[in-house]
Amino acid sequence: MIIGVPEEVKNNEFRVSMTAPGVHELVRNGHTVLVQNGAGVGSGITDVEYVAAGAEIVVDAAELWARSDMVVKVKEPVSSEYVHFRKGLVLFTYLHLAAEPELTHALLTSGVTAIAYETVQLGNTLPLLAPMSAVAGRLSVQVGAQYLTAPFGGKGMLLGGVPGVRPANVAILGAGVSGTHAAAMAIGAGADVTIMDINIARLQELDDHYQGRLKTVASNAFEIERSLVQADLVIGSVLIPGAKTPKLVSNELVSRMLPGSVLVDIAVDQGGCFADTHPTTHADPTFKVHNSLFYCVANMPGAVPNTSTYALTNVTLRYTLALASLGVRGALGSDPVLLAGLNVAGGSVTHHSVATAHGLVLSHDWKSLI
Structure with missing residues (x-):
């Protein structure tokens, strides 16, 4: 799978979704990782470190989004990024869709499969949050x-x-x-x-x-x-x-x-x-x-991006690797913890809290949407 790591564009967001060790692990398992030029600078990670770990540096954000099968981010996409949405794209990031009606609509109309860090749930815990x-x-x-x-x-x-x-x-x-x-x-x-x-x-x-x-x-x-x-x-x-x-x-x-x-x-x-x-x-x-x-x-943790980026990759990497290695259907089907993170797929809402927040119909048949 081709995994894209874009530069975060939210105001004063200095985190990045993947560390160099994370890139190394994905590449070691046979995947291609595209990192946008300068994406890790705010967290103290240089392009040189990413290249040494096996990443390909991409200058243009549009190219990175277009070439990626899955885009892994930190924060929810802002309106300027909606243009990159397309059917078949997997988005793995914090989404907070209950408070984001415009983003929810953009994801639904584009057909993106969106998995939210904050709703991945293990028992009563939220391991990615x-x-x-x-x-x-x-x-x-x-x-x-x-x-x-x-x-x-x-x-x-x-x-x-x-x-x-x-x-x-x-x-x-x-x-x-x-x-x-x-x-x-x-x-x-x-x-x-x-x-x-x-x-x-x-x-x-x-x-x-x-x-x-x-x-x-x-x-x-x-x-x-x-x-x-x-x-x-x-x-x-x-x-x-x-x-x-x-x-x-x-x-x-x-x-x-x-x-x-x-x-x-x-x-x-x-x-x-x-x-x-x-x-x-x-x-x-x-x-x-x-x-x-x-x-x-x-985005409070964005004020301490060095600490936050490493802490985030520590918990997201295993799920990113599962999605890349097993495919979305395989990863979600084999892990109910990760399945709880699925918010939107194939133009339908698949998480009950998001559906309730926006008065939308909840789809229970996620497999038919991916």
Whole structure:
């Protein structure tokens, strides 16, 4: 199979979908890998390294897409890339289609087979989303601490305080991978941290692990309100696989929050869990809502591309190799974990959450579509 690795074109996206070791593994198994010129520079990977691993460097993006049987990306295609879609093409990347009606339509009309990293599911885990969720969770505390400082528009507060001065009050919505990593970072920085979730068993695990250093609260509207009106930093990390994120924080509630408080919405890719969330970029990451500052960058891990690229390839490579070696039908048919990632094929929606989000008919017969 011919696998294409294009340069990411989303605003300030420096990650790339394949490392040089990943290329080497695919080539070693008899596949051809096309890498767009300069695609890895943002992640510290040169064209020379890719060539040494066996890749062919392609200058023109249109040529790369046209020659590839499967295109492996990091972020969902932007509108300028829709022109490359065609019947028979396999697209393997983060898609977040529940929050992307235009992209969903473009994929359906073109006949692309689209497999989304974020819905590949193993039991209750999302193995291809987990490393980026970990990065985003840890990064959310770093950026939250930065934007709490006065030069960045915050209240001028040090996250961990100092002796004699209270630390920041951090409220985390969601105790999944992102929320757990955010809690670890915030506790490590010395903040006063509360995490909320509807999964009591998960809260029990965290309580046992942190031995009282982390406050755990069963999530409901009353407790969210009580926590947020006292919070200096709020991190939204709620996720329903493949579906739009529920809005847990209203505009009215934000109006009653402490002036200068910061809200970081990790869930922005799936629509966000704050009512006023809209996607921002690393070039222009924040906006004000009442007296609070919102940070809603839709590709947070793109700020640390070296770490993120290697973490991503570590988990995607085995599935990329399976798709290339067995073919799409063979790989999906032999692995229900990967099959859960199939979102669109042959002009039909094949994932229930995407169909529900857009009011589309769900196809259950994926084999007839590929």
